[in-house]
Amino acid sequence: ETGVTQTPRHLVMGMTNKKSLKCEQHLGHNAMYWYKQSAKKPLELMFVYSLEERVENNSVPSRFSPECPNSSHLFLHLHTLQPEDSALYLCASSQNSGSPDEQFFGPGTRLTVL
Amino acid sequence: TQLLEQSPQFLSIQEGENLTVYCNSSSVFSSLQWYRQEPGEGPVLLVTVVTGGEVKKLKRLTFQFGDARKDSSLHITAAQPGDTGLYLCAGYSGGGADGLTFGKGTHLIIQP
Numbered sequence: 001e002t003g004v005t006q007t008p009r010h011l012v013m014g015m016t017n018k019k020s021l022k023c024e025q026h027l028g029h030n031a032m033y034w035y036k037q038s039a040k041k042p043l044e045l046m047f048v049y050s051l052e053e054r055v056e057n058n059s060v061p062s063r064f065s066p067e068c069p070n071s072s073h074l075f076l077h078l079h080t081l082q083p084e085d086s087a088l089y090l091c092a093s094s095q096n097s098g099s100p101d102e103q104f105f106g107p108g109t110r111l112t113v114l
Numbered sequence: 115t116q117l118l119e120q121s122p123q124f125l126s127i128q129e130g131e132n133l134t135v136y137c138n139s140s141s142v143f144s145s146l147q148w149y150r151q152e153p154g155e156g157p158v159l160l161v162t163v164v165t166g167g168e169v170k171k172l173k174r175l176t177f178q179f180g181d182a183r184k185d186s187s188l189h190i191t192a193a194q195p196g197d198t199g200l201y202l203c204a205g206y207s208g209g210g211a212d213g214l215t216f217g218k219g220t221h222l223i224i225q226p
Contacts, residue, residue: 004156042118043157043202043216090156100145100206103214105156 003027006091006106013081014114021076021109023091029104031097032074034066037088037108049074050097081113117141118205118217126223130192135220137203138185143215144208146179146186151200151219193224 004025013019025032034046048056049068063085065077074091088108094101119138127133137146145164149157161170163179163186170177174197176189190197200221204214 040218042218043204045214092156100147100162100214102147102159102162103157105158107155 004091004093004104004106006089006109008109009107010110010112012112012114013078015081015083017081018077018079020078021089021091021111023074023076023106025072025074025091025093025104027093027104029093029095030071031094031101032068032071033092033094033103034074034076035090035092037090043090047076048097055097078111081111083113086111086113118203118215120201120203120217120220122220123218124221124223126225127193129194129224129226132189132191133193133222134187134189135201135222136185136187137205137217139205140184141205141207142183143205144183145206146183147204147206147214148177148186148188149202149204151202152198157200157202193222195224195226198222198224 007022030051032049036044036046045058046060047066052068052071063080067075088110090108091106092103094103121136145162147162148160150160151157161172161177163177166181166183168179174191178187200219202216202219204216206214
């Protein structure tokens with residue numbers, strides 16, 4: 001397995017469910033990111049982790065809870081989501097955060113909240 | 115807040131035609147990246163431009179960074195169906211942990 005992987009690829013959940021998205025990078029990078037991609041909007045940065053420590057949280061609602069247990073894994077825990085949270089959630093990694101380093105993206109999880 | 119405006123938002127052309135897409139901002143960026151995203155996949159980096167006025171070529175793709183480092187363009191010559199995708203520009207202004215500011219992208223369809 002190489003690059004950045006994400007599971008699941010598709011997820012449908014009700015507003016009262018709790019689910020988690022998983023991201024794994026096999027590139028030896030120090031920084032990992034969660035982005036939200038919605039139609040007609042730019043990629044929205046949600047969270048940044050550098051060496052397993054959260055360094056940026058762009059005012060994301062508390063119903064999204066990230067976890068970075070080590071430099072290779074990143075989770076996004078979801079609970080009591082709203083229909084407007086339906087989007088493609090992309091994970092990315094780069095050598096370092098806060099730099100113009102290339103970001104390597106996973107294929108994303110297509111989330112639908114009913 | 116720094117914004118990157120991309121135009122056009124959608125473009126559909128015939129195979130073999132040439133096209134240019136634009137990425138504009140009122141802010142100065144120290145570097146700018148172009149990514150292509152295909153359906154069902156994440157964005158993949160095409161190029162990074164760093165110097166004002168810089169031109170980089172990648173086969174049939176030509177990327178230019180504006181002299182003032184506020185804008186960039188991507189020109190595709192003799193477009194092919196494999197060029198179809200969402201083209202995203204992302205600027206880096208320095209400082210802050212997040213690094214990149216992304217535009218909304220240009221959806222490009224090349225019809226055979």
